[in-house]
Amino acid sequence: MSRISKTDSRLREHQDAVAHDLYANRVKVYPKTVRGPMRRIKWAVLIACLAVYYVLPWVRWYRGPNQPGQAVLLDISTERFYFFNLELWPQDIWLLAGLLILGAVLLFLVTSLVGRVWCGYTCPQTVWTDLFMWIEKEIEGDRNERMARDAAPLTADTIWKKTLKHGIWLAIAFWTGGAWIMYYTDAPTVAVDFWTGSAATPVYFFTGLFTLTTYLLAGWAREQVCTYMCPWPRFQSAMLDDQSFTVTYQAWRGEPRARGKRVEGGPQRGDCVDCGMCVAACPTGIDIRDGIQLECINCGLCMDACDHVMARTGQAKGLITWDTLARQAAKKAGKKEPIRILRPRTMIYLTAMTAAVIVMSTALMMRSTLGLSVQRDRAPLFVMLADGSLRNGYTVKISNKTQTNAPYDLSITGLPGAKMVVAEGDPKPQTVLRVLGSSDGVETLRVLVTARPAELSNGAQPVDFILRDTATGAQTVYHSTFMGPAGYAGGR
Amino acid sequence: MPTKIEKDSVSGRDTTGHEWDGIKELDTPLPKWWIYTFYSSIAVAFVLFLLYPSIPYGPGYWHGLLGYSPRKAVDAEVAKLQAERKVSMDKIATLSFDQIKADPALLEVALTKGKITFEENCQACHGAGGSGHPGFPALAAGSWLWGGKLTDIQRTVTHGIRSGDPAAHTSAMPPFGELGLLKPEQIQQVADFVWSKFYGHVTEGQDVSAGAALFAQNCAPCHGADGQGNRLVGAPRLNSRIHLYGDAREIIVSQVTKPRMGVMPNWNARLDPATIKCVTLYVHSLGGGE
Ligand code: SF4
Ligand code: SF4
Secondary structure (H helix, E strand, C coil): CCCCCCCCHHHHHHHHHCCCCCEECCCCCCCCCCCCHHHHHHHHHHHHHHHHHHHHHHCECCCCCCCCCECEEEECCCCEEEECCEEECHHHHHHHHHHHHHHHHHHHHHHHHHCCHHHHHHCHHHHHHHHHHHHHHHHHCCHHHHHHHHHCCCCHHHHHHHHHHHHHHHHHHHHHHHHHHHCCCCHHHHHHHHHHCCCCHHHHHHHHHHHHHHHHHHHHHCHHHHHHHCCHHHHHHHCCCCCCCEEEECHHHHCCCCCCCCCCCCCCCCCCCCCCHHHHHCCCCCCHHHCCCCCCCCCCHHHHHHHHHHHHCCCCCCCEEEECHHHHHHHHCCCCCCCCCCCHHHHHHHHHHHHHHHHHHHHHHHCCCEEEEEEECCCCCCEECCCCCEEEEEEEEEEECCCCCEEEEEEEECCCCCEEEECCCCCCCECCEEEEECCCEEEEEEEEEEECCCCECCCEEEEEEEEEECCCCCEEEEEEEEECCCCECCCC | CCCCCCECCCCCCEEEEEEECCEEEECCCEEHHHHHHHHHHHHHHHHHHHHCCCCEECCEECCCCCCCCHHHHHHHHHHHHHHHHHHHHHHHHHCCHHHHHCCHHHHHHHHHHHHHHHHHHCHHHHCHHHCCECCECCCCCCCCCCCCCHHHHHHHHHHCECCCCCCCECCCCCCCCCCCCCCHHHHHHHHHHHHHHCCCCCCCCCCCHHHHHHHHHHCHHHHCCCCCCECCCCECCCCCCCCCCCCCHHHHHHHHHCCCCCCECCHHHCCCHHHHHHHHHHHHHCCCCC
């Protein structure tokens, strides 16, 4: 059975010719412009994504004097991530890991429900390629015009149009690369510094790098990124099953495909008129009628293309439509198959997602702006003083994750009569140490604790360091130990 | 070797002939630009070979057209670092201890430098963190022989003890037993007194009055009537829970009979004054500082 139709023969001839070569020139894809609901959704998603990407770094957010005024900022030099009124420190990096896990599971869930819509609608590769293709179409014309132009000898008009196209592509690519940098430094400042030549070298380097990658990937590589480079198409099959909705050609209805009028009593013909519009519209240059394929990004543009044909030939729409393999098989057999959204696979993804959301939002809400960590000296483990009392040294780190200086009290429990001094600080022993935690900073103190515990039968005793913000009453505890010689009993 | 190249019925194309668990693959050629990228990375490798130190030959190696040398790069980095550090070390050399302590950033530099210097030079005798060893005072506990103020420590570190330096701390305890200044039974009496009165090991009903009298006469001039020691002559404090040569009665006897007396090098022979200031601050910060 050969189902190779004439319309997509260009690609096939090429493939046959090179079938035994290891390398071949890429067959350039000239997608035809389509109109329809899928195309409209794609435009809406594209505009939303690009608007967020380009505008977000310019959104201002007041955090106080001498604080960055940018709503979203990943400040590498001070190791802070700002997201509106959230400020994350490096030790909160697991939240980012959690967010990535959440994103991955969400992607799995969506894929098992509706296939690769990420690829077809929201992937940056798709979004920028779509934008670049639109510019190409506006300048060079639609599919047929572009094919004719590329096949014809070079004219002044072609040179001018191509130059204009690449110029605009480069301008957009530059804007894209520049916007990327703005997530890492203050946007208005870097925008000025860039042109006055006073920005840091990495700013120029990364702007250049992302300009180049955007231009190459969206302008030249296009569907090859999806076909040859991206890992997602490779493992998407692990998420799909016969209940997943994907863009599907309804072969039971379309075959046998044939051109010409459908006449009563004539030869038996399916609904597909073999016009090839679906192939012409496809941005990856494939034939959806071959079934679900690695190259298909599930964009649905072939649906829009075919629906027009169906309308013109007076047949029902939806010859290419969102459908599941199970429902297709049922329809072929003349049966009905219910839509099954809740199935073990989706339930597992949903459970994993809910768990991740609960864990992360609880952690985020309980995240303290007050940090205490205490490290006991290893050498010496303890020091006995002339009067027989014991002293232990601790390195205490106090982090203040707020924007105001905070007065803290550091005290110790579990060790009656314990006195503290800060090494090379005030030599007068205290039961409570006053520490001023400067805003958005870490204080490191070496605290020497002297005590005379009544007994230390095994040479150690648990103690708790308590840090209290005297302004807000917030407090945090760190468990540590106090050590001495085994069998110590008050130093006689 | 692929053996079963077939024609795929759907696409009409050949398969690679390989099969994995029933899955076959279409023989799809790679795009040409892919292989060109591969070739150009090989070309780039050769360019890098030319530009940078690469191929060894006989006695030497190809130095590269750019003249880059990782050794020189390290030397430059080190020189840069030393220039940066010199700023702080110059300040430490000229400022007083109080001025250094008033500048937290400078104090941190001094303490870090002091810690490293201590670990390299002092730790072998005085123990990690100044925890002390028998015969070597526990600096962290503040059992000073010659004083625990910053200036005291600085002087001791600079000139040493019995080191031969003209400004070194020097003193000697008479070998009471060896010279016959005290008879063996008198030494035992003194030891009984010191052991119970100052070391705190009291034996019920023991009469130490003879030892007390001998102590007042022979030892108190240096060690003090209450065994509090005397830093002017480096006489250790006796009324303490920690002892230079250990908490044992035999040690008292042997010290009175023929004392051991420690020697500490004069570090001005090895360390510059700024570094000595740093190590002084570090020793002071260990907890025993006064
Ligand atoms: S086959 Fe259809 S859904 Fe798939 S990539 Fe092509 S146009 Fe998009
Ligand atoms: S657009 Fe529709 S009718 Fe035309 S070839 Fe494709 S499936 Fe057949």
